[in-house]
Amino acid sequence: RLYGGFEGKGDFSSGALMRFAVPVSLFFMATALLMHIDILFVKLLLGGSEQAGFYASAQALSRPIYFVFGVFGVILLPSISKAMADGDLWLARRYISRSLRYMAMLLLPLAFLISASSDELIALFYDRSFAPASFPLSILVFGIAFLSMSLALSAIIQGYGRPGVPLIILLCSVSLNICLLLTLTPLLRLPGAALATTATCLANMIALSIYVHSKFKALPSPTSLFRITLSSSILFPIAAGVIRSGALLLPGCVGLLGFYILTLRTLGEVRGEDLIFIRGMLDVKRRRG
Structure with missing residues (x-):
């Protein structure tokens, strides 16, 4: 039996629902x-x-990207659950690999851009007296990116019918975060707290990735992740030297995202199937409109 949550289609007993709903509810509380x-x-x-x-x-x-990319988890959970209930492991793997790859392609460049322009963002939304917040922001945004990816990975595992696994991993991560906060915050102050949270979210994402890989063998390829990370990291030094606050902040970020897409295309990461997928999504939106 591939799908461990329910016996089959239509088997939604109150006991089965409770076994699913309780750990999922506790998971979001722990998050x-x-x-x-x-x-x-x-x-x-x-x-x-x-x-x-x-x-x-x-x-x-740092948190808007978490709420924006949370939609991936909302989409993945029922999709994986349906594929597993139908015994379609190939389709589940396709959902997982594509969704996580596209998520990484969108998340990483945004994280690097926010990190590189943290001074300008703080000055734009607050004022220069909040300058001490810029360095923690440049670190914390990566933690939130890792947490966003963790939410999608958790949805995959929950859709597989193992809602207790993400909860256990997350509770261990909370314990790790407490230990790191007690160690790093007095030592490094605000950057230490941001580093503790970021390291915790990274560990949480890695643990979830290992579990998903063990069950589906469907994570994005190392080559793909390398290209995405390389293309995203190139943005950091450019953004740090080019982006300025005020009216030029948004156009500068848009221009750098265009450069990022061009870099991905040059490295062969953006392929014909991606363009077909994006075109199909746009066509669906037009038909709904």
């Missing part, structure tokens, strides 16, 4: 804890509202 526990330790260990205010501003500017 909320992971997203907020760092600022609690900043208040506890560094004292005063000023440091907490700086860190909160870094959190606020």
Whole structure:
């Protein structure tokens, strides 16, 4: 039996639903804890509202990508669940590899751009007195990117019928985060708290990736991930030297994203099937419109 959550189509007993719903609910509660526990330790260990205010501003500017890319998890969970219930492992693998690859292609360049332009973003949305928030933001945005990817990986495992696995991994990650926060926050202050959360989210993503790979063998290829990471990382030094605050911030970011797509195309990462997929998505949107 490929799908471990239910016996088959139409088998939605109250017991089965509870076995699925309870760990998923606890999972989202633990996710909320992971997203907020760092600022609690900043208040506890560094004292005063000023440091907490700086860190909160870094959190606020890093989190939109989590809420934007959360849609991948919403789409993946029922898709994987349906494929597994139908016994279609090939289709499940296709969903997983494509979704995670496209997610990485979108997430990584945004994370590098936000990190490189953290000074300008803080000045744009707050003011120069919040400058101490820029360095934590440049670190924390990668943690939020890892957490966004973790949400998609967790949805895959939940759709496979193992909702307890992401919960257990996440609870271990929360424990790791507490240990890192207690160690790094007093030592490095705000950047230490951001580093603790980012390292925790990376560890959480790696653990989930290992589990997904063991069950599906469907993660994006190392070559693909290398090309995406290389193309994204090239943006950082360019953005740090080119992007300026004010009216030029948005056009600069758009121009760099165009350069990123061109780099992917040059490296052979953007292929004909991707263009067909994107064109198909646009056609669907037009028909719905």
